[in-house]
Amino acid sequence: QVQLVQSGAEVKKPGASVKVSCKASGYSFTHYGIHWVRQAPGQRLEWMGSINTGNGYTAYSQKFQGRVIVTMDTSASTAYMELSSLRSEDTAVYYCLRDPSGSPFDWFDPWGQGTLVTVSS
Amino acid sequence: EIVLTQSPATLSLSPGERATLSCRASQSVSSHLAWYQQKPGQAPRLLIYDTSNRATGIPARFSGSGSGTDFTLTISSLEPEDFAVYYCQQCDRPVTFGPGTKVDIK
Numbered sequence: 001q002v003q004l005v006q007s008g009a010e011v012k013k014p015g016a017s018v019k020v021s022c023k024a025s026g027y028s029f030t031h032y033g034i035h036w037v038r039q040a041p042g043q044r045l046e047w048m049g050s051i052n053t054g055n056g057y058t059a060y061s062q063k064f065q066g067r068v069i070v071t072m073d074t075s076a077s078t079a080y081m082e083l084s085s086l087r088s089e090d091t092a093v094y095y096c097l098r099d100p101s102g103s104p105f106d107w108f109d110p111w112g113q114g115t116l117v118t119v120s121s
Numbered sequence: 122e123i124v125l126t127q128s129p130a131t132l133s134l135s136p137g138e139r140a141t142l143s144c145r146a147s148q149s150v151s152s153h154l155a156w157y158q159q160k161p162g163q164a165p166r167l168l169i170y171d172t173s174n175r176a177t178g179i180p181a182r183f184s185g186s187g188s189g190t191d192f193t194l195t196i197s198s199l200e201p202e203d204f205a206v207y208y209c210q211q212c213d214r215p216v217t218f219g220p221g222t223k224v225d226i227k
Contacts, residue, residue, distance in 0.1 A: 035216075037218075044217075044218050044219070044220055044221075045165070045208060045210075045218040046218075047215055047216045047217065047218075059214070061215055062215075095164055095165075101212070104214065105153040105171075105212035105213060105214075106212050106214065106216050107155040107167065107170040107171075107210065108155070108157075108167060108210075109166075109167035109170075109176055109177075110164075110166075110167070111164035111165055111166070112164065113164055114164050
């Protein structure tokens with residue numbers, strides 16, 4: 001079945017970077033885009049960025065522009081999200097999501113299991 | 122950026138009752154709206170896309186309707202496993218999510 005499996009929980013100090021991986025299985029990786037969304041305590045789900053796995057084109061939320069980089073390794077069917085200059089407000093669960101819409105209008109299925117990133121001194 | 126509001130924040134119902142959840146967009150999103158269900162400790166799960174299309178494996182008791190700025194998710198008869206938080210998401214880039222409606226047991 002279609003599945004996204006993310007890397008494990010991370011604890012980072014303020015100012016550090018974190019890189020979360022998302023391994024896809026059960027479908028052709030390059031056929032569907034991968035997006036990243038985070039869920040901070042008490043906050044809305046927040047879109048961070050995406051990668052077109054067919055051509056490598058990336059798009060980022062203005063809020064995270066300059067701090068987030070989304071990459072991929074097609075040979076490993078894996079996408080990555082790296083967030084730098086971490087601060088306590090970045091403590092959240094980070095999700096990768098597949099976009100099966102095939103259109104400029106994105107909806108997501110499935111979601112990875114989530115990766116908790118804790119930023120604390 | 123399109124802002125979504127959801128109402129009510131919490132809906133307290135009994136199994137077997139009908140649940141009606143509302144999502145309103147700050148500007149028209151046409152029919153480009155999705156709904157997700159999230160249970161504690163789990164990732165959200167797609168229920169509905171393009172306003173009214175059920176995702177694979179989603180029971181027929183879940184239905185979506187609306188257009189433009191006003192949308193509704195209806196659960197015709199609540200099952201015990203339906204008590205969860207429900208989020209709407211507008212699909213125009215950059216996508217945004219509503220704050221969620223918690224459906225809990227009365």
